[in-house]
Amino acid sequence: MKKILLASVAALATTGAHAQDEPIKLGIVLGFTGPLESLAPGMAAGAEMAMEEVSESGLLLDGTTIESVRGDSTCIDAAAATAATERLITSDGVSGIVGADCSGVTGAMLTNVAVPNGMVMISPSATSPGLSEAEDNGLFFRTSPSDARQGVIISDVLMEEGIESVALTYTNNDYGKGLADAFQSAYEEAGGTVTISAAHEDGKADYSSEIGALSAAGGDRLVVAGYVDQGGSGIVRAALDSGAFDTFHFPDGMVSQALVDRFGSEIDGSSGDNPGTDCPGAQAYQDMASEAGYDGSSPFSAEAYDAAALILLAMQAAGSTDPASYKDSVMDVANAPGEEILPGELEKALQILADGGDVDYVGASAVELIEPGESAGNYRIVGFENGELVVEGYR
Amino acid sequence: MEPLHALVTLANFVIVPAVAYGSQLALGALGVTLIYGILRFSNFAHGDTMAFGTMAVILTTWGLQSAGIGFGPLPTALLALPVGIAVAAALLLGTDRVVYRFYRDKKAVPVTFVIASLGVMFVYNGFTRFVIGVDDQRFADGARFLVSARGFRDATGLDEPLVIKSTQAITVVVAVVVVAVLFWFLNRTRTGKSMRAYSDNEDLALLSGINPERVVTYTWLIVAGLATIAGTLYGLDKSFKPFTYFQLLLPIFAAAIVGGLGSPIGAIAGGFVIAFAEVTITYPLKKVLGYFLPESLAPDGLVQLLSTDYKFAVSFMILIIVLLIRPTGLFRGKSV
Numbered sequence: 001m002k003k004i005l006l007a008s009v010a011a012l013a014t015t016g017a018h019a020q021d022e023p024i025k026l027g028i029v030l031g032f033t034g035p036l037e038s039l040a041p042g043m044a045a046g047a048e049m050a051m052e053e054v055s056e057s058g059l060l061l062d063g064t065t066i067e068s069v070r071g072d073s074t075c076i077d078a079a080a081a082t083a084a085t086e087r088l089i090t091s092d093g094v095s096g097i098v099g100a101d102c103s104g105v106t107g108a109m110l111t112n113v114a115v116p117n118g119m120v121m122i123s124p125s126a127t128s129p130g131l132s133e134a135e136d137n138g139l140f141f142r143t144s145p146s147d148a149r150q151g152v153i154i155s156d157v158l159m160e161e162g163i164e165s166v167a168l169t170y171t172n173n174d175y176g177k178g179l180a181d182a183f184q185s186a187y188e189e190a191g192g193t194v195t196i197s198a199a200h201e202d203g204k205a206d207y208s209s210e211i212g213a214l215s216a217a218g219g220d221r222l223v224v225a226g227y228v229d230q231g232g233s234g235i236v237r238a239a240l241d242s243g244a245f246d247t248f249h250f251p252d253g254m255v256s257q258a259l260v261d262r263f264g265s266e267i268d269g270s271s272g273d274n275p276g277t278d279c280p281g282a283q284a285y286q287d288m289a290s291e292a293g294y295d296g297s298s299p300f301s302a303e304a305y306d307a308a309a310l311i312l313l314a315m316q317a318a319g320s321t322d323p324a325s326y327k328d329s330v331m332d333v334a335n336a337p338g339e340e341i342l343p344g345e346l347e348k349a350l351q352i353l354a355d356g357g358d359v360d361y362v363g364a365s366a367v368e369l370i371e372p373g374e375s376a377g378n379y380r381i382v383g384f385e386n387g388e389l390v391v392e393g394y395r
Numbered sequence: 396m397e398p399l400h401a402l403v404t405l406a407n408f409v410i411v412p413a414v415a416y417g418s419q420l421a422l423g424a425l426g427v428t429l430i431y432g433i434l435r436f437s438n439f440a441h442g443d444t445m446a447f448g449t450m451a452v453i454l455t456t457w458g459l460q461s462a463g464i465g466f467g468p469l470p471t472a473l474l475a476l477p478v479g480i481a482v483a484a485a486l487l488l489g490t491d492r493v494v495y496r497f498y499r500d501k502k503a504v505p506v507t508f509v510i511a512s513l514g515v516m517f518v519y520n521g522f523t524r525f526v527i528g529v530d531d532q533r534f535a536d537g538a539r540f541l542v543s544a545r546g547f548r549d550a551t552g553l554d555e556p557l558v559i560k561s562t563q564a565i566t567v568v569v570a571v572v573v574v575a576v577l578f579w580f581l582n583r584t585r586t587g588k589s590m591r592a593y594s595d596n597e598d599l600a601l602l603s604g605i606n607p608e609r610v611v612t613y614t615w616l617i618v619a620g621l622a623t624i625a626g627t628l629y630g631l632d633k634s635f636k637p638f639t640y641f642q643l644l645l646p647i648f649a650a651a652i653v654g655g656l657g658s659p660i661g662a663i664a665g666g667f668v669i670a671f672a673e674v675t676i677t678y679p680l681k682k683v684l685g686y687f688l689p690e691s692l693a694p695d696g697l698v699q700l701l702s703t704d705y706k707f708a709v710s711f712m713i714l715i716i717v718l719l720i721r722p723t724g725l726f727r728g729k730s731v
Contacts, residue, residue: 198703208673210703233531
């Protein structure tokens with residue numbers, strides 16, 4: 001709160017000095033109440049830090065400052081989220097929106113408010129593959145990858161290892177089903193065969209029937225799209241014990257220290273992936289966050305910083321705060337060619353853009369936007385050797 | 396050789412796991428059925444009694460392990476069983492004294508007992524989590540395999556593996572021993588006979604001088620033994636997690652009802668019916684048929700009757716069909 005006040009004071013001061021128009025207002029619509037309420041503060045702080053950085057530089061559109069306006073998406077109540085967004089656009093007059101966090105409300109806000117009002121929205125954390133197909137008139141972007149992306153990553157990893165036939169089991173919920181479908185379509189497109197795609201329930205007493213079905217269908221590897229603390233481990237245990245499979249691929253719900261502790265060298269030769277980046281921006285952002293007094297490693301906080309930064313850089317590139325004109329610049333500033341921009345270098349980026357140059361915003365989460373305006377996604381690929389988890393690379 | 400391969404595959408993925416799972420369910424269902432037969436209510440706290448007893452066994456096992464005491468190739472947990480049973484028995488007798496005796500004295504209707512047991516379930520549930528936590532605990536030690544995949548391949552020269560885990564073998568052996576002792580006790584000893592008499596006709600049993608409180612005490616003692624053994628065997632074979640034990644309640648009740656509530660033989664049969672139904676009906680026959688049929692006829696599809704999603708539906712279909720045709724269950728238990 002103190003930070004917002006300071007930012008507003010700073011905003012007022014600079015406004016006076018430059019005798020500019022009203023400050024630019026950016027909306028932050030996140031689930032400040034509801035299931036993601038523990039993550040929202042870190043995300044909002046990230047977005048506001050980017051705004052503050054740009055305000056202080058005094059370079060955006062000849063010295064305009066930025067003011068943040070928060071709205072509550074509630075994460076689950078689409079009606080409340082739409083009302084909050086409606087208020088931000090019509091009464092507060094924001095020029096862009098960072099949000100929302102959960103996929104469901106994000107879709108509702110986009111269709112009901114953002115598109116009719118021609119407002120740009122950049123979500124830091126909505127990962128549902130469904131949003132890729134949403135009718136958005138080029139107004140919607142996200143700095144987090146779609147779960148469909150992970151499906152492609154898994155498919156690539158397996159194909160590169162020469163594995164062309166796998167059995168697939170997933171935890172029976174939206175995450176598991178979505179990921180399993182995404183993987184299956186990517187893998188089959190790449191020429192692989194999914195011999196069976198079988199759901200498993202979490203916390204059940206016995207997985208012999210699932211293992212029986214998976215083993216009868218066969219495959220060179222078993223892909224376990226489940227949770228390590230739930231049925232996923234039960235499936236792996238039963239598969240190892242019965243000799244049905246000796247190697248596995250573990251998506252993000254499974255890769256953890258618990259997995260290594262539990263199975264040790266029994267899963268040697270398996271592979272896995274989870275979101276992660278080794279780009280220098282990630283570390284720089286965390287340092288900046290701890291200096292500002294919040295936890296930068298909190299999930300999606302870096303993505304929120306990047307979302308706000310992208311909106312502001314796009315405005316600078318387009319020379320306008322009108323969403324209709326700057327929406328086309330978002331992809332340009334996010335991707336090559338141009339000078340690479342890390343967190344804390346927004347001032348430099350604004351200067352380059354003001355001079356008519358080109359930037360490639362890398363930011364805190366190694367942003368690379370692909371069509372239709374979502375993060376390409378950065379995943380850490382791991383292997384298992386001698387009972388240890390080994391990082392094999394990033395992609 | 397080909398049909399042999401098919402048989403080995405079937406044994407590895409259907410028969411061995413289903414027999415082990417069936418034994419675990421049968422022991423659980425025996426406890427449920429005894430309580431129903433003698434105390435005349437469905438004890439919803441049974442799954443959590445299993446969890447509680449197993450927790451006591453695990454804690455004792457850890458103690459033994461840190462003291463350097465092992466049981467050779469067998470799991471140390473078997474040594475810890477008596478302690479676990481004693482702790483579970485103390486808990487059950489204490490619960491009976493505090494909760495069930497009150498309702499028994501008031502001659503409450505069975506549904507009151509059922510609801511009371513639901514409350515007891517939540518208390519046990521919380522207590523177990525409070526002591527050992529909600530996470531997975533593994534406590535199996537000793538030899539892991541009786542027949543390992545590689546050992547079997549090397550010994551027989553077959554392509555298909557057959558795996559028998561030592562915990563599966565122990566489960567079946569212990570289950571057979573426990574069932575034999577239980578039937579001997581119920582049919583041959585004076586106390587066992589008085590329990591059956593009490594179950595058949597309470598008033599007649601009271602008239603002939605049977606002490607009801609003694610019968611109740613013995614019942615709880617046996618139930619503590621059955622629950623702890625079933626829970627420990629299950630935990631050895633899979634893993635211990637309080638939530639999973641709570642979920643076990645469903646297949647255990649299905650087994651007891653299919654077999655006929657109140658009938659010990661029915662409970663055993665029911666356990667195996669449910670276990671085999673879950674595993675066999677959803678098993679794809681692709682591999683097995685591939686070994687039997689000439690290559691030109693080998694199936695491309697999975698030849699799976701039902702997807703594994705439906706395995707619970709299968710057990711409950713069986714339950715409904717049995718109740719429609721024989722409302723008292725396969726072995727003529729008391730009507731539900």
